[in-house]
Amino acid sequence: MEVNKITQNIIGCAIEVHRNLGPGLLESAYEECLAFELNKAGLEIKRQIPTPVIYKGVKLDCGYRIDILVENIVVIELKVVDEINPVHEAQILTYMKFSKKIVGLLINFNVTVLKNGIRRFIF
Numbered sequence: 754m755e756v757n758k759i760t761q762n763i764i765g766c767a768i769e770v771h772r773n774l775g776p777g778l779l780e781s782a783y784e785e786c787l788a789f790e791l792n793k794a795g796l797e798i799k800r801q802i803p804t805p806v807i808y809k810g811v812k813l814d815c816g817y818r819i820d821i822l823v824e825n826i827v828v829i830e831l832k833v834v835d836e837i838n839p840v841h842e843a844q845i846l847t848y849m850k851f852s853k854k855i856v857g858l859l860i861n862f863n864v865t866v867l868k869n870g871i872r873r874f875i876f
Contacts, residue, residue, distance in 0.1 A: 766790035771867040780833045783862045797824050804851050819848050828857040849876040
């Protein structure tokens with residue numbers, strides 16, 4: 754499946770979750786519901802994937818995890834924050850770099866209209 758189609762499907766699933774739940778829940782609730790919708794859409798997903806830090810060529814397990822990886826292509830980082838900050842953007846870019854994935858979606862569910870909480874990244 755083409756990457757733009759995958760990201761469109763992911764965004765559609767995220768909008769469905771937000772439409773049903775609205776803002777104000779814990780990140781874990783949105784992750785569970787989004788995983789349900791992604792599976793229902795027929796997308797292959799993996800959740801909470803350990804992502805080691807590569808330091809001077811050595812892999813170090815520092816406890817970082819990708820929230821959801823879709824079709825082994827798109828990294829999804831979920832947030833429930835008042836606003837997306839540069840540190841959140843740096844986080845997803847780092848996950849993309851360490852996992853060698855070129856597309857990422859940063860989704861903040863703590864917004865009134867979800868389209869205002871979605872950022873797409875190409876690495």
